[in-house]
Amino acid sequence: MNRIPFVDLRAQYLTIKDSIDTAIADVLNETSFIGGKHVKEFEKNFATLYGVKHCISCANGTDAIYIVLKMLGIGPGDEVITTACSWISTSETISQAGARPVFVDIEPDYFTIDPAQIEKKITPKTKAIVPVHLYGQMAQINKINTIAQKHGLHVIEDCAQSHFSELHGQRAGTFGVASTFSFYPGKNLGAYGDAGCILTDDDQLAEKCRMYANHGALIKHQHQMEGINSRLDGLQAAILKAKLPNILDWTEKRLQVAGWYLENLQGVEQLTLPVIRPDSKHSFHLFVVRAEQREELVKYLNDCGIDTAIHYPVPLPFMPAYRYLSHTPEDFPVSDQYQGSILSLPIYPELTEEQVKYVCEKIRTFYQ
Ligand SMILES: *Cc1c(COP(=O)(O)O)cnc(C)c1O
DSSP states (O other): OOOBOSOOHHHHHHHTHHHHHHHHHHHHHHTOOBSSHHHHHHHHHHHHHHTOSEEEEESOHHHHHHHHHHHTTOOTTOEEEEESSSOTHHHHHHHHTTOEEEEEOBOTTTOSBOGGGTGGGOOTTEEEEEOBOGGGOOOOHHHHHHHHHHHTOEEEEEOTTOTTOEETTEETTSSSSEEEEEOOTTSSSOOSSOOEEEEESOHHHHHHHHHHHBTTBSSTTOBSSOOOBOOOBHHHHHHHHHHGGGHHHHHHHHHHHHHHHHHHHTTOTTEEOOOOOTTEEOOOSOEEEEETTHHHHHHHHHHTTBOOBOSOSSOGGGSGGGGGGOOOGGGSHHHHHHTTTEEEEOOOTTOOHHHHHHHHHHHHHHHO
């Protein structure tokens, strides 16, 4: 068995080589490096696929969150509630906007923000909630929306890990006032560099975001405000556009891979397998188990030629960056309890059943 990498972007490239190579050649021939037809077409196609009015592309998924927060008027003196377990983009953008991140623990089993604990964190300064559909698992977005409505808060969905996840048949990214996506190469829909976008049905917010991401101007040299430079480049747009027709199929394949893992790891007592939220579609950006003797298992799998990863080794509130908030493990007991055991196994659409079986067999052997 060849080494099983954690992700295999080359394997995917080889399946769509012709359309990618053509897309790149197109951009070079047209020299449409910033803006241009590919950016417009990708935005249109992505928005259409989601049935949302506006897709505003930008440089990456981090900027997408920052731009939305800023254009919703969130700034100094405000608080924004988010989850203790995510990539730091989710909380660092709250600080970038000038506001204060307020962390909430996760639900056991699902790894997403616990709605039952949101209300006690709401103060007169709270302006928004940023839930993350972590690993591709849907947060309890309807409950979060109900709380937000009651308190007059914005909901911004961080969909960087949840392209085409669904709850009750409705797609992640269509529940909040806006949603943000990352197209970082390893994400479920990945560019060949940094890329991101914002989805929203709100005309005014869409226009503001578009303006802010382009130096505060919709028309060249007409700066309505000071903005930032956060644009999607033509190469990335052309690559994303070429990949887009495959995304639903790739999502199904991820689900199939997850199914093989679940089947072949059933009954391993030392493991807790992922649980899919009822009536939802998980998009399995990551396949995260909780494992006893994790460090030894990681080493053993590595020796067997299997790469693994940890998402994430330290919950956000316990990072040095947030030491100023003076949190203790008791503030986030679930996140704290999980951090020592979570382990991400390789998952991508091109992974074969044979490879998955090999990984599962090695895990079983380790625990025997
Ligand atoms: C990847 C990621 C981001 C940031 O996306 P970039 O494109 O890397 O800036 C934001 N939030 C979450 C949850 C992510 O996983």
